[in-house]
Amino acid sequence: MDDSNNNGEEKTRGLDFIRQIIKEDLDSGRVSQVVTRFPPEPNGYLHIGHAKAFTLSFSVAEEFGGICRLRYDDTNPEKEDEEFVRGIEEDIRWMGFKWEGEPRHASSYFARFYEWAVELVNAGKAYVDHQSPEEMVENRGTPTKSGLDSPYRNRSVEENLELLEQMRTGVLDEGSCVLRAKIAMDHVNILMRDPTLYRIRKETHHRTGDDWCIYPMYDFAHGFEDAIEGVTHSLCSLEFVNHRPLYDWFLDNVSVPSRPHQYEFARLNLSHTIMSKRYLRKLVEDHHVHGWDDPRMPTLKGMRRRGYPAAAIRKFIDEIGVSKVNSLVDVEFLNFHVREELNRTAHRRMAVINPLKLTITNWPEGKIDIFTAENNPGDTEAGSRDIKFSGELWVEKTDYMDDAPRKWFRMTPGKEVRLKYAYYVTVNEILRDNSGEPEELLCTYDPETRGGDSPDGRKVKGTLHWLSRHDAVNAELRLFDHLITLEDVSKAEEGKEFLDYINPESELINTEAKVEPALASAAAEERFQFMRNGYFVADTVNHIPGAKPVFNRIVGLRDSWAKIAKKG
């Protein structure tokens, strides 16, 4: 058989290890239907690292005919807020996923967790400990030194039951004691040295109110949550590998309705940014950025406002794959997918970021010419629009040089260039301000080149974008760069933290830009390619259609001239 023909017998990437496990479980009949879950804690907004996680759980369920639920891991009343719940759901939907049924809440299982705690106490596998937090730390030992048994470790079942009841009903004070599992204080895995199951918190929970004075710890609760929901494959990140023995211990020592299993994969790290909720919160609270949806933030809210299409983020996540290797992905790989998506879908427009006057000296007084411009040269379906041309134009300041290098295709005295869709023009004279900076270029045009082609076959290398001064409109453009100058934030120098690497020029506001008149009425979140300048999106907050155009630069175009120029 010849599989080298053009019938598309391409080699494809094998299944990642998670999908391999699931496939085996399905094939062997160990599970009949895949059930996954995405379990965010509602204490912040989702970032692209979370997106990798939920994309995995949702996709895997979809691919194998299973279901994926959304479950809030709201076991700690002091940090959680209903405010974030809406945001989380909106972000998941924006990414194109739908969870099965209503969102679940760990807090609605509190009663069952309690029963299981009682079950452990009855079995002599849990006890109430009155040691202070400091004593507990002291007696936990270290990685190389085993811990010491708590003096309260061998209380009677009856006493433990009574104390636990007092914890629950609020008789006992916050911090006075905790419920711990009785596993082994000399376990090599520190997490197994009698982990805490419940702590007393006399705080109002955003969903259960004041029903509870005790709240379960993550390790105690998480496996139970999965078991209650019939989760088959509980996916989480690598830092939970050490927790898996706990996950298993709780499920194996209590009568649970199903037996889920935990699998860990490497979380996403992106260059030039941070992916820790705590640090992102700091950026917001200390006003290093304007909010959770600041276009420089790696949050989904930020990326959305920045103009990143959800489809591009999905494609990116798909291509970085899933493995157990701690890695750092270059943000440029994300940007590549953003450009790829936008090149396909974004309509082209002209915009001048740094305007410079260009006046055609031989242009007929007051004449207006009209050209048809295609919306997307790669997509005829995208249609076209009319643009007006006159003898008084705006061009890009950076497209002119007094003394041009050899490979310069753009404007310099005496060099003929093409104005896209319009005419060939040649710079003859430069009017300057007091400091000698060009203020206006005086040019002549060749009427024979209307449409941008010369009948005599004369070629020009440079094609520039332009705007007619009579109908161009002012716009505010926001140009972004990496928030963090350091490629790998985990490699900060001694004594420095990520805040020391914040890029002071990560946001440049340009208020002198000019854009095509039609852009003034662009809808919020509408994306365009400003030819030769990059992809831009109408800002969702500050862009006012018909009144105040404000665009965010999503990402620049590939710029091979910049590379040539740098090499000299």
Next chain:
RNA sequence: UAGGACGUCGGCAAGCGGUAAGCCACCGGGUUUUGAUCCCGGCAUUCGCAGGUUCGAUCCCUGCCGUCCUAGCCA
């Protein structure tokens, strides 16, 4: 001088005992009224290192080295 996870091209990542996929980046060349897009070509005699088993090892075994995780009443 603890336990665990992981080490394949500059960045991701396939490979699962039969002789190193793909993507990005990078380097050449072609097309182009965006120095964009698009197209073509190049880019690991080698899989952290050293031994061993085997006709044959990136895949198995042993030892070493390196990176990351773990001592919250956070998740």
